[in-house]
Amino acid sequence: MKFPQVHTLEQIATIISADFVGDASFPVYGMNEIHVVTPGDIVFVDHPKYYDKALKSAATVVLINKKVDCPEGKALLISDDPFRDFNKLTTFFKPFEQASHTISKSAKIGKNTIIQPGAFIGNNVVIGDNTVIHANVSIYDHTIIGNNVTIHSGTVIGSDAFYYKNRPEGFDKLVSGGRVVIEDNVDLGSLCTIDKGVTADTTIKKGTKIDNQVHIGHDTVIGEKCLIASQVGIAGCVVIENEVTLWGQVGVISGITIGEKAVVYAQSGIGKSLEGNKKYFGSPADDSRTKYKEIVALKQIPKMMEGLKEKKE
DSSP states (O other): OEEEEEEEHHHHHHHHTOEEESOTTOEEEEEOOGGGOOTTEEEEEOSGGGHHHHHTSSOSEEEESSOOOOOTTOEEEEOSOHHHHHHHHHHHHSOOOOOSSSBOTTOEEOTTOEEOTTOEEOTTOEEOSSOEEOTTOEEOTTOEEOSSOEEOTTOEEEEOOOOEEEETTEEEEOOOOOEEEEOTTOEEOTTOEEEOOSSSEEEEOTTOEEOSSOEEOTTOEEOTTOEEOTTOEEOTTOEEOTTOEEOTTOEEOTTOEEOTTOEEOTTOEEOSOBOSSOEEETTTTEEHHHHHHHHHHHHHHHHHHHHHHHHHO
């Protein structure tokens, strides 16, 4: 998430009442999670296990809960609770705006686009040309939708990320300030849910087709011309490359990559990154031919046991 204008390190420190290490005029351009940071961004870290990763990331400002040696060319924001203060910054720069109309006056709707009764279009939404939004679709603030897109009834686009910190008093939610970006020629079935990014974008690229009742987690990027069948669940921060096929009820763990033109058969569970141009099956998902051989072998076990029993007798 980039700020509307460049801020200084001192200005950011003032917003969250934090100390800082670095030049007070050090420029700050935005804030992001570690997997999407770019130079000029703030990243937060609150556990020693991840200090090194954050300090060596592309981020040039690190919001951290301990004063450490500051790498050259970077700055630190010292906070007793970086998670809390990252939320403060998200809320400051991307505050929640209550809707005053079913279709927001700030929304931009393209030519020949049809919006059926009961649909909600939030603030600063952009929808391209020749797109059809069916009844009872909810499109949250700042969503970007391209041309020739079809979205069927009951789908929700831009809901919050499922991201919590477990504290002694209960779960603390990370505030979502990102967007959903849907490119041209995408079809979305009924009752799909697509979470917005925490600070960046959840993206569905051009030509992808998604069936009914599919969930896509925050900051996931789905490539071009993918096919995703009914009841697939994709966790956050997943990268699905071009022309991947996920058949019904596939489950995908967070933070992995599925390679180009991979095919994953129904009811498989993906717990690690998968290479492209292969077919997968099972839970955990593996090469489909290997899995089918394993199933055949397992079916032989009762006969083998019976044979052993007969020999003993």
